[in-house]
Amino acid sequence: MNNQATKSKIVLIGLDGAPFGLVDDLANRGVMPNFQALKKQAVFAQMQAPLPAVSAVSWSSIITGQNPGSHGIFGFTDLAPQSYDLVFPNFNDLQVPSFWQKYPKIKQVVLNVPSTYPVKPLNGIHIAGFVSPDIEQAVFPTNSLAKLRELKYEIDIDSYLAHRDIDLFLENLFQVNQARIAAYRYFWQESDWDIFWLVFTGSDRLGHFLYPAYANPNHQYHTAFLDYFKQVDLVIGEIAQQLCPHDGLLIFSDHGMTENKANINVNYFLQANGFLCLDKSPGEFYNQISPQSKAFALEPGRIYLNKKGKYPNGAVEKAQEEKVLQELSDAFLQLEFPPSFVPMGGTSAGKSQKVIERVARKEQIYSGQQIDRAPDLVLDEKPGFRLRAGLNKNELFDKDIFTGTHTANDAFLLVKPPSGVDIALASPKAEDIVGIIDKFIK
Numbered sequence: 001m002n003n004q005a006t007k008s009k010i011v012l013i014g015l016d017g018a019p020f021g022l023v024d025d026l027a028n029r030g031v032m033p034n035f036q037a038l039k040k041q042a043v044f045a046q047m048q049a050p051l052p053a054v055s056a057v058s059w060s061s062i063i064t065g066q067n068p069g070s071h072g073i074f075g076f077t078d079l080a081p082q083s084y085d086l087v088f089p090n091f092n093d094l095q096v097p098s099f100w101q102k103y104p105k106i107k108q109v110v111l112n113v114p115s116t117y118p119v120k121p122l123n124g125i126h127i128a129g130f131v132s133p134d135i136e137q138a139v140f141p142t143n144s145l146a147k148l149r150e151l152k153y154e155i156d157i158d159s160y161l162a163h164r165d166i167d168l169f170l171e172n173l174f175q176v177n178q179a180r181i182a183a184y185r186y187f188w189q190e191s192d193w194d195i196f197w198l199v200f201t202g203s204d205r206l207g208h209f210l211y212p213a214y215a216n217p218n219h220q221y222h223t224a225f226l227d228y229f230k231q232v233d234l235v236i237g238e239i240a241q242q243l244c245p246h247d248g249l250l251i252f253s254d255h256g257m258t259e260n261k262a263n264i265n266v267n268y269f270l271q272a273n274g275f276l277c278l279d280k281s282p283g284e285f286y287n288q289i290s291p292q293s294k295a296f297a298l299e300p301g302r303i304y305l306n307k308k309g310k311y312p313n314g315a316v317e318k319a320q321e322e323k324v325l326q327e328l329s330d331a332f333l334q335l336e337f338p339p340s341f342v343p344m345g346g347t348s349a350g351k352s353q354k355v356i357e358r359v360a361r362k363e364q365i366y367s368g369q370q371i372d373r374a375p376d377l378v379l380d381e382k383p384g385f386r387l388r389a390g391l392n393k394n395e396l397f398d399k400d401i402f403t404g405t406h407t408a409n410d411a412f413l414l415v416k417p418p419s420g421v422d423i424a425l426a427s428p429k430a431e432d433i434v435g436i437i438d439k440f441i442k
Contacts, residue, residue: 009195010194012249014062017256020253031226031229031233032230037240045412046410050408058411063113069369070096074374076089091119104122106194108124109188112129115131117129118132119140125141125144173228180200200235207404209403250414250437251413252413253411254411258405262386264396266297267296270297275293293313337352355381362374
């Protein structure tokens with residue numbers, strides 16, 4: 001990477017779903033003292049996640065340096081071409097090279113980066129993050145499997161435990177985190193590497209299921225919430241102590257998180273306003289869409305025109321598209337959260353409030369060769385609302401076990417560059433991270 005006698009190294013640490021405000025607060029309060037110390041030596045800023053603000057999209061942007069219009073990942077789900085059949089994109093569907101594919105001569109350890117399954121051969125070690133159905137296809141080289149099994153390593157926690165028993169959920173969360181830390185320590189010491197990627201995903205799971213525990217010192221699980229971030233901070237400190245002045249360090253999240261007031265059932269809204277009609281005859285998921293439909297939504301708030309020629313029951317002609325897009329935008333921007341709605345375990349908001357910040361057209365937020373596959377509109381919800389696209393819902397707003405929901409504009413990025421490298425962060429975006437690493441290398 002350079003001609004120094006001691007080869008410089010680059011370390012990237014990801015905290016999935018950790019918002020800028022939260023990590024800044026925990027650092028200032030002494031919960032994350034190592035992060036606080038780094039803040040004084042580094043550049044620290046809020047970072048914008050791509051829309052929609054979900055891990056599959058954001059991590060694909062982080063590892064490629066491209067927006068979704070180029071890398072082609074628009075969510076955890078998509079539709080097969082010329083059909084309504086639901087598919088689940090994975091690493092094979094990424095349309096541009098990842099960072100480690102871009103620099104095949106640089107030795108890298110890639111540990112727990114989401115949406116990188118199934119793994120592919122690289123110059124180093126790759127252990128994919130969620131979603132990874134088969135650990136055999138989540139590890140390269142496969143001879144690393146034996147050590148991972150010895151460490152009782154798991155790709156992800158069992159989130160369904162949160163639906164049954166929060167104590168069991170937390171027990172699993174800390175077990176998985178300890179195994180992750182053990183794996184990082186092993187590969188750090190035993191592997192020859194130039195760049196090391198390490199992602200913690202428990203931060204996202206905590207935010208989803210226990211967000212109120214963060215700010216409320218009287219919450220039953222407040223201490224457990226803080227303990228997780230203390231564990232992560234210990235690793236941050238451990239890594240920082242092992243780096244030299246000519247090494248580079250980046251710590252960041254893929255999106256933010258805030259308290260969830262309510263879910264917005266987007267397809268219910270489309271049905272109620274005459275944009276979506278479902279066929280009551282037997283059909284699976286989106287195959288229920290009838291020829292009378294003008295639009296439908298995929299998770300979380302991706303709106304697709306039901307275009308003639310693109311979908312089996314397509315109805316919207318090319319000449320109608322602009323009119324329908326405008327009608328959809330106007331309708332969503334008028335959508336209000338009713339004062340009568342009482343969230344689970346909460347109190348009424350007391351007054352109506354708009355819930356959609358903006359309705360973005362794909363040309364406004366995406367660019368690249370995959371833009372034709374992009375949703376026609378993407379909803380950017382106001383903080384505190386969670387967009388859902390399930391079919392056959394019976395109400396516009398509801399609440400479930402998710403106490404936290406994603407935000408796009410509250411991710412964070414901390415950069416401690418190698419000595420002699422100047423970095424300025426002006427409104428950074430997730431896709432800027434690869435460019436920063438490029439500067440470190442060159």
